[in-house]
Amino acid sequence: MKNRRLTLRQKRAITGLLFITPWLIGFIVYYLRSFVLTTQFSLSYIKVMDTGGYTATFVGLDNYKYALLEHTTFNQVLTNSIRNVLIDVPFITFFSLFIALLLNAKFKGRGLVRAIFFLPILLGSGAVKESLELATEAIQGGATTMISDIAQTSGLNVDYFLDVLLDIGIPDRMVDYIISIIGRIYEVVRASGIQIIIFIAALQSVSPSLYEVSKIEGATPYETFWKVTFPMVSPLIITNVVYTIVDYFVNSDVVELAYNTAFGSTMEYGLSSAMSMLSTVSICTILAVIVALISRKAFYYN
Amino acid sequence: MKINAGNIIARLKSMNEDTVLLNKRSRVVHKSKALLFSVFKFIILLGISFIILGPVISIISKSFFSSSDVYNPSVFLFPIRPTTxxxxxxxxxxxxxxxxxxxxxxxxxxxxxxxxxxxxxxxxxxxxxxxxxxxxxxxxxxxxxxxxxxxxxxxxxxxxxxxxxxxxxxxxxxxxxxxxxxxxxxxxxxxxxxxxxxxxxxxxxxxxxxxxxxxxxxxxxxxxxxxxxxxxxxxxxxxxxxxxxxxxxxxxxxxxxxxxxxxxxxxxxxxxxxxxxxxxxxxxxxxxxxxxxxxxxxxxxxxxxxxxxxxxxxxxxxxxxxxxxxxxxxx
CATH class of the missing domain: 1.10.3720.10 (MetI-like)
Structure with a gap:
């Protein structure tokens, strides 16, 4: 007779699989299947019927061609989103690391400041966001008119300062970058909430003995930052960059365009799927390149 | 080189005084550096808090505006005729x-x-x-x-x-x-x-x-x-x-x-x-x-x-x- 009792290892394997079963079913039914279907949609012309069903006719790469070459706005929206991501990601990452360093130190009223900094996470939804943006615009508008008022009376000229920056040899591109970041400071601050949390958690997990050692060895705070803190949080930089890019694209105009194409008056499922696929492919390419670049520099304990 | 006890003691004394002075100076420098840093930190945190809270504050204040306040250019932040x-x-x-x-x-x-x-x-x-x-x-x-x-x-x-x-x-x-x-x-x-x-x-x-x-x-x-x-x-x-x-x-x-x-x-x-x-x-x-x-x-x-x-x-x-x-x- 065969011994049919399972070993402990097999038993544990089965229990482990049972634990992840709900997720596994969901993944197969909703992600895997949907991904295949979206690919199929994007290669066909979809006719939606009144009953809610649809028929698909294979048309090859026509949808992609149309989206890239003929659609009036898609091209522009996609490149704009990609450009904005590339501009903002480095800034958001360093900004949130900087703020996390400040918030990690002990000082009076830290709880309050932390609560304020995480407020943007709560205020992220559609209508709330819209009215916040409106209010922001009002404030910014006020600031701009104030600046122009001052400029008229005191002869202060912002352009002059920009010229100074250019004169001392800072490259054109750099100045443009600085200006565009300053213009978007509201959005950058608002997009950094989660990243700050992740960095604070990372800083908390750095072992205090490392700091002790560097202090005894006579390292300056500057050296301590670059030799201890920065390498220790570097793996989390990857996490943050990935999170930032994904979050950015989820809220970008590309998604809105794809959504409107599918559920607007025309109901062009095929085109919408092609748009989704194109943006997904571009996100994944960006992610892969950036992660590959950073992970070479990142420091891992083990 | 001849060793002179008195000479050495005098030199040691002057060195001692010097280090005391140096210590004092470095302490002052250190303290003022820390102070400067905390002022800098305070300004940055305040500025960013303002960026986050600014729109929120303006929303809160506007939510109490009456329709006449909106068109009154002299009203800023505090409504003249607040209303619920x-x-x-x-x-x-x-x-x-x-x-x-x-x-x-x-x-x-x-x-x-x-x-x-x-x-x-x-x-x-x-x-x-x-x-x-x-x-x-x-x-x-x-x-x-x-x-x-x-x-x-x-x-x-x-x-x-x-x-x-x-x-x-x-x-x-x-x-x-x-x-x-x-x-x-x-x-x-x-x-x-x-x-x-x-x-x-x-x-x-x-x-x-x-x-x-x-x-x-x-x-x-x-x-x-x-x-x-x-x-x-x-x-x-x-x-x-x-x-x-x-x-x-x-x-x-x-x-x-x-x-x-x-x-x-x-x-x-x-x-x-x-x-x-x-x-x-x-x-x-x-x-x-x-x-x-x-x-x-x-x-x-x-x-x-x-x-x-x-x-x-x-x-x-x-x-x-x-x-x-x-x-x-x-x-």
């Missing part, structure tokens, strides 16, 4: 208590499911060895990275013509339309692919990996089964992670508009969604057509909608921060 009329009308048009209650029930149910399912999957990935584990966990990461709009059309179609292996069609003769109900979201969350479920699975997995194995071994030797161990021992120890995930899930689900509009859930069951239509509602029902005045009602509505999450967040903030610091967001 904006709140009264927004309150009524939002059908506040009723909408809020059903929203909160929906969000709480989703959060509960989210915590149970995500922690189960996280525990499975953290503690058990089974074939293809690495690949499957890679798929979890993929669900975090893959934007949800990639799958939106098939999912929409799936719930438009809902069926489980043809059973429903067999019984009722036609497929079920689950749109404009909460069912799609609940089903998706139950199967671990709800709003940002991948992230929660990741958090739980990292946290469970950080817990000592001895707890489980002790429980196992004492005769506890795997499920008992999970529910009564591991989950109890994972309170920080549970709190973190709960807060994230509560807030994001409350704010979510993507899935709500994709599944066209009824707007009187979802307060964020209802808020997005309030401007149109007030324009049609109350004949307030001036967009500037109309906006005041939206501001009041925003305050009303944000208030509940804000209260939950402030209550849980302390535990939440502790949870984030101790839980496994960090790898």
């Amino acid at each position: 009329e904006n709140y009264r009308l927004s309150f009524m048009r939002l059908d506040y208590w009723k909408t809020l209650t059903s929203t909160l029930i929906y969000v709480l149910i989703i959060t509960l499911i989210q915590v149970v399912i995500a922690s189960m999957a996280g525990y499975g990935f953290a503690r058990f060895d089974f074939p293809l584990k690495k690949l499957l966990f890679g798929c979890v990461v993929l669900t975090i990275v893959l934007p949800s709009h990639t799958i939106m059309l098939p999912v929409y179609q799936h719930f438009r013509n809902f069926d489980i292996l043809g059973i429903i069609k067999l019984i009722t003769g036609k497929k079920l339309n689950l749109l404009s109900t909460e069912a799609p979201m609940i089903i998706m969350t139950l199967l671990g692919v709800g709003l940002r479920s991948g992230l929660y699975i990741y958090i739980f997995r990292q946290f469970f990996r950080g817990l000592p194995k001895e707890i489980e071994e002790a429980a196992f030797i004492d005769g506890a089964g795997m499920w008992y161990t999970y529910f009564r021992i591991m989950l109890v120890n994972a309170v920080p992670a549970v709190l973190t995930v709960s807060v994230f899930s509560l807030v994001w689900q409350y704010n979510d508009m993507f899935y709500v509009s994709l599944f066209s859930m009824p707007s009187n069951h979802n307060i964020s969604f209802k808020l997005s239509t309030i401007q149109a509602t007030i324009r049609f029902l109350d004949k307030i057509n001036d967009p500037v005045v109309n906006q005041l009602y939206v501001y009041a509505g925003v305050i009303l909608v944000v208030l509940p999450v804000l209260i939950i967040y402030l209550i849980m903030q302390k535990y939440f921060m502790e949870g984030v610091e101790r839980s496994g967001i960090v790898g």
